Amino acid sequence: MNLLALVTYLLVMSITPGPNNLVLASSGVNFGFSRTLPSLLGMALGLSLQIGLLSLFLGALMSLMASLQLYLAVAGCAYLLWLSWNLARAGKAKAGDAGARPMGFWGGLMFNWLNPKVWLMGFNLVMVFLPAQMNPWHAAGVFALVSFVTSLPCIAVWAGSGVAIRRFLDSPLRLRAFNCGMAAMLALTAVWLLAEMLPAHSLAALMV
Numbered sequence: 297m298n299l300l301a302l303v304t305y306l307l308v309m310s311i312t313p314g315p316n317n318l319v320l321a322s323s324g325v326n327f328g329f330s331r332t333l334p335s336l337l338g339m340a341l342g343l344s345l346q347i348g349l350l351s352l353f354l355g356a357l358m359s360l361m362a363s364l365q366l367y368l369a370v371a372g373c374a375y376l377l378w379l380s381w382n383l384a385r386a387g388k389a390k391a392g393d394a395g396a397r398p399m400g401f402w403g404g405l406m407f408n409w410l411n412p413k414v415w416l417m418g419f420n421l422v423m424v425f426l427p428a429q430m431n432p433w434h435a436a437g438v439f440a441l442v443s444f445v446t447s448l449p450c451i452a453v454w455a456g457s458g459v460a461i462r463r464f465l466d467s468p469l470r471l472r473a474f475n476c477g478m479a480a481m482l483a484l485t486a487v488w489l490l491a492e493m494l495p496a497h498s499l500a501a502l503m504v
Contacts, residue, residue, distance in 0.1 A: 310450035314413040317454040324458020338404025340448040348440030376486035384479035
């Protein structure tokens, strides 16, 4: 296993814009870092567990996952579009507002399973970096650990960046503009990821 190449790949994929990072940045703006921390940890742990499971079961499940890829992509992107709609309508969380709360630890943990970018990253990672002769349990443990250690600081940067610009967005108008902008980016990301995951014939079949 080329560990340096694996870490580099994970760093690039984790730090670049995607649904996880956009949600964390928005949460940092609207709720602060401490209230965003549970979802941040959940996302990092969920990513590592998902990649570990993919590396462990990919061989046995490859045909099944290929047949389900279309439905996973549509379900995941539909969820991201719903999330972007709610993000566009979000306002600043007020003290004592029980209805306004960030995504929690379990929400962050499960978010990856409906994130098309994570599926793409996981499949590519396992197909490119999984050694053919390596014990599958050993490989799953290594992949999960490296994914967690690499992705955690990368996504924390996005949550922290939201906190850093929080004062600038203290104006309701600027906050609304920011939320709408992030929502638009999330929606565009969902559409782009759907196009990336779906071959042309699958998209045609979906339309029938």
